[in-house]
Amino acid sequence: MKLKIRLLYLVSACLLLPAARAQLRVTTTTTDLAALVREIGGEHVEVVSLSRPLQDAHYLDATPGMVVRIGRSDLFVENGFELEMGWVPEVIRETRNRSVRPGGDGHVDASHGIQAIQIPERTHRDMGDVHPSGNPHYTLEPVVAQQAARNIAAGLIRVDEKNADTYKSNLDAYIARSDEVVAKWKEKFAPHANTGVIIYHKHFDYMLKSLGLNIVDAVEPLPGIAPSARHVAQLISTYDTDSVRMVIIEPWHDLRVGKQVADAIGVPLLVLCPTVGSCDGTDDVIALFETNARKILDVLEAEAGE
Numbered sequence: 001m002k003l004k005i006r007l008l009y010l011v012s013a014c015l016l017l018p019a020a021r022a023q024l025r026v027t028t029t030t031t032d033l034a035a036l037v038r039e040i041g042g043e044h045v046e047v048v049s050l051s052r053p054l055q056d057a058h059y060l061d062a063t064p065g066m067v068v069r070i071g072r073s074d075l076f077v078e079n080g081f082e083l084e085m086g087w088v089p090e091v092i093r094e095t096r097n098r099s100v101r102p103g104g105d106g107h108v109d110a111s112h113g114i115q116a117i118q119i120p121e122r123t124h125r126d127m128g129d130v131h132p133s134g135n136p137h138y139t140l141e142p143v144v145a146q147q148a149a150r151n152i153a154a155g156l157i158r159v160d161e162k163n164a165d166t167y168k169s170n171l172d173a174y175i176a177r178s179d180e181v182v183a184k185w186k187e188k189f190a191p192h193a194n195t196g197v198i199i200y201h202k203h204f205d206y207m208l209k210s211l212g213l214n215i216v217d218a219v220e221p222l223p224g225i226a227p228s229a230r231h232v233a234q235l236i237s238t239y240d241t242d243s244v245r246m247v248i249i250e251p252w253h254d255l256r257v258g259k260q261v262a263d264a265i266g267v268p269l270l271v272l273c274p275t276v277g278s279c280d281g282t283d284d285v286i287a288l289f290e291t292n293a294r295k296i297l298d299v300l301e302a303e304a305g306e
């Protein structure tokens with residue numbers, strides 16, 4: 001009889017096991033942050049990004065589905081620096097899950113502790129500037145993103161302390177790998193130091209600066225503001241093939257205007273991969289960086305070979 005009870009206990013314990021081993025439910029605003037969460041959380045997390053790879057996270061709309069998803073989440077990770085100012089505050093306001101609101105154990109502002117570049121002297125928020133707190137696209141440069149990875153690790157440890165050792169060692173591994181990869185590409189770019197590039201939106205700036213390139217201008221007069229014909233004409237009359245080697249754009253911006261500027265200056269228009277998952281082989285932030293760095297270097301080396 002005793003054995004029977006013990007067996008029953010064993011069987012029910014086995015049935016309960018999956019629940020006891022359930023993964024943490026993590027929601028992020030972008031696929032880049034989701035990749036960092038997977039990097040640090042490994043098998044302990046199930047992560048969903050609220051934006052898809054080819055969606056510009058500046059311009060999402062809050063939906064009831066987002067409210068439901070973060071309501072069921074153990075951890076919510078947002079990019080910060082006001083990248084998601086148009087939609088995340090509304091989603092957070094609607095959720096009943098207090099933990100994932102700012103200040104709660106389940107909330108991570110991944111930008112915490114990062115020094116933003118391009119902080120405007122005067123904010124042009126009222127004119128539609130979508131970078132009022134400085135450039136929010138720090139995940140494009142894996143070493144800058146190390147601080148985001150630290151913030152994510154701290155968040156995972158807050159809500160799941162028993163796996164703290166795993167999160168810490170995954171964080172260490174990420175830091176070591178990103179240091180190594182970025183150093184390798186800096187070396188490859190050394191012969192091209194200070195090469196001038198024009199960007200469409202200030203999206204890749206952390207990466208371009210890290211690689212030693214010189215961002216001489218942007219097609220958008222302010223981040224998020226479409227260029228006027230006058231601004232385009234000004235770019236074309238100011239720059240030439242000596243001062244600029246390429247125009248860089250994300251696929252969700254106006255490729256026609258990008259091409260117009262590039263053609264008039266006489267340089268190539270290069271479409272880069274803006275987020276994790278937006279191109280083949282961009283499954284994490286380090287692979288994304290390497291893919292984009294390779295594309296830029298191919299253009300520079302092709303030109304050098306002419």
Ligand SMILES: [Zn+2]
Nearest residue numbers: 130202203223
């Ligand atoms: Zn932006």
